Amino acid sequence: MAKNDLIGGALWDAYSNKVSQRMDNPTHLGVLTENDAQAKNAKLIVADYGAEACGDAVRLYWLVDKDDVIIDARFKSFGCGTAIASSDMMVELCLGKKVQDAVKITNLDVERALRDEPDTPAVPGQKMHCSVMAYDVIKKAAGLYLGKDAQDFEDEIIVCECARVSLSTIREVIRINDLTTVEEITSYTKAGAFCKSCIRPGGHEERKYYLVDILRDVRAEMEEEKLKEAMRKQVSGELSFKEMTMVQKVKAVDKTIDETVRPMLMMDGGNMEIIDIKDTSDGYIDIYIRYMGACNGCASAATGTLFAIENVLQEHLDRNIRVLPI
Template sequence: MAKNDLLGGALWDAYSKKVSERMDNPTHLGVLTEKDAESKNAKLIVADYGAESCGDAVRLYWLVDKDDVIIDAKFKSFGCGTAIASSDMMCELCKGKKVQDAVKITNIDVEHALRDDENTPAVPGQKMHCSVMAYDVIKKAAGMYLGKDAADFEEEIIVCECARVSLATIKEVIKLNDLKTVEEITQYTKAGAFCKSCIKPGGHEKREYYLVDILRDVRAEMEEEKMKNVADASASGNLVFREMTLVQKVKAVEKTIDDTVRPMLIMDGGNMEIIDIKDTSDGHIDVYIRYMGACNGCAAASTGTLFAIESVLQERLDRNIRVLPI
């Protein structure tokens, strides 16, 4: 029976031709032995890695010469066809590289090398994790050769294995761009764009960090930092008007009016009071006032007096203030 019949046409079409070919006819499938190493005056490295999330496993064989160059690479894979194709391409990318350079190969490099064209993913998003095994077994082999722990090659906490996006990167992007949704995080970083396991609990595999939690925590940190800055500015007398609470804004406006306009209004038998202050969607701050006494109904209340009040508030508090008498 054809694979197209087994998998369904639509699903099979989600795999590149390169993946399909390497599933059936992997180029580097096999075993390297000590005898092979001796014949080529090289060192044999054998590394194993298993993915607990899906049960797949891969064994990687390297022959490394005296100059740290990987002169041959083979693999044995126990798992799905995608794991076989990814492992096969991983070996191809390793050959001819120094161990120190091979460890820089990522699962994204493997997946891109398996694409038929640059803009079409080689495998469905839910299978991207299969290429992660290739990345991890390379680290294992490099660690064995260089006498290091595989974790030494991972300097950051990786949240999205598919796109290899770190925790630090996600946090920084959220803060720099004031991101508010997981969809925005994916748009900016590609995290969560493939198997989606890192978005929230309950996905393809269990993760230590999820985008929903990171976003919540970073937004909370941002809000806490904002409130701290407001408090510090308030204590020093340098609080930005727009960042004040409604009560603080009313007090600031009242004080400004008391120091400037109100004495003149009272001299003419009038006065005014602050009714409300609202931030608008177009960036303005509307201050609603009510005229009292002689000012109520005065012709100047909607011209000169209004202009004087608005000007002094714009100058001393915020240039986007508009004064609206009611």
């Protein structure tokens, strides 16, 4: 069947050749029976799963030997061509694996295996749920074989069904990498990269959790934690110079100057005052000072005295301080 005979040319181009081939000629389509299981001294597992997003369904057949190895597998798919291709590849990935290892196969593994090129998705984003269905039926089959509920293999809240990304993973990635945009979340986790329903309300499928809301809530938590930590450090005296407010910085500099440099300046009839403090883009903290009295115009004000002031402030407050007389 020619590509354009099935789907409009532009849309069809979003499918890989591997997908189109398995749509028309699936390798593992079929049924396994108890007679097949007895002939191979294996246990027959039959698992059904339906996808609420589109109404598709898949039935998975496994023959599992005494060592928990899947020695044969087949499937029947009730749905679109993408569901057939995804299920066919899912079965292929299961074959020869132990049940305990097969359950680790994800929908992303199925989708990647269907790609023609490593960096080009095999299906359009809105069809990623078909590979999710294949992933879920594996869990169902593994649960039947191991005597567990399928949900036992999924103890996380899934936010992005397409990429199987959990709520805890998204929250952790935002915190660890200090992410500030949904695009960054997608870049780090692939959440929202496919059908995009999990990004914000209004997509083709309603979700309980959306990336925009998770990002907002986590950023709010992070800011609140920073504020509490800054207040704690301020009270305990642990606040670093860079973490201080401008008023706190001026007070800290004045206190350090009062205790170290100013007495010596005043002995010679001089003094100094803080004019401004600025954080620079290259990580320095520039402190602008004005000399007063005998220090104003003194030859050492731009050399020895200046170096002494800068060294004292660097030692007591921050190594990146630069003192600039004006």
